[in-house]
Amino acid sequence: MTTEILLKVEKLTRRFGGLTAVSNLSFDVQKGEILGLIGPNGAGKSTTFNCVSGFYPASEGRIEFLGEDISKMNTAQVCHKGLVRTFQHDSLLTDMTVYDNILIATFSTISVKSERVRRVHETAEILNLSDHLQDIAGNLPHGLQRRVSIAIAFATRPKLLCLDEPLTGLNQTEVGGALATFRRIRDEFKLSILLVEHNMKAVMEICDRIVVLDHGIFLAAGSPLEIKQNPAVISAYLGKRA
Ligand SMILES: Nc1ncnc2c1ncn2[C@@H]1O[C@H](COP(=O)(O)OP(=O)(O)OP(=O)(O)O)[C@@H](O)[C@H]1O
Ligand SMILES: [Mg+2]
Incomplete structure (x- = not known):
């Protein structure tokens, strides 16, 4: 091989x-x-x-x-x-919504607005955050904040x-969910972790x-x-x- x-x-x-x-x-x-x-x-x-x-x-x-x-x-x-990374200690924009946290990440790689919006929704779906897009990031429980951090990094669709x-x-349960997500994004998006x-x-x-x-x-x-x-x-x- x-x-x-x-x-x-x-x-x-x-x-x-x-x-x-x-x-x-x-x-x-x-x-x-x-x-x-x-x-x-x-x-x-x-x-x-x-x-x-x-x-x-x-x-x-x-x-x-x-x-x-x-x-x-x-x-x-x-x-x-x-190549993107997450931080050991969350670095979310805690006063902003989950949607805006993820959206901001997309500006670095996507220039067309409609594509950015699509990317936010696709990313939220994969990270199981679709129901939390309008929540203020800082108000979320710890496990969800971890997921938002990963969503921000993954929204750029890194290699x-x-x-x-x-x-x-x-x-x-949350660890099991996270591992399943890591495998899914590795397999579907052909990335390395x-x-x-x-x-x-x-x-x-x-x-x-x-x-x-x-x-x-x-x-x-x-x-x-x-x-x-x-x-x-x-x-x-x-x-x-x-
Ligand atoms: N910005 C910095 N200034 C000075 N020392 C630092 C800095 N960043 C890390 N260090 C030191 O470098 C060493 C390695 O730290 P690092 O944070 O890379 O370890 P780690 O393996 O990530 O540990 P942990 O499992 O606790 O997160 C430590 O002694 C730490 O205090
Ligand atoms: Mg460390």
């Missing part, structure tokens, strides 16, 4: 003063896969997202998306290329959707491959089964969790 590399992170290092949050990290995301990025608190997962999506420049290293060097691009440019802890605070998540049951269930970070350093990569059985990963992170 031939694989096509969508994102290539090569020797990424990001320092904050004297602290090296990510150190010499290399990994790929292949087309159509759901790749998990896991590791203990402070391992450098969100920093990796910030560098990949253009929020922070890398201190060193190269980030390639569809064969193009995006290391020096800003978030808007990276989004135009088809790579980077999700930073999308399952935090969701109950079991880079998933940062501490819910190990969900990660093991949904990811095709997993990359493990510890203290900013690459620890392991492999299938969920390989990662579950890796002694270094068990000792650094999983313990008896997985």
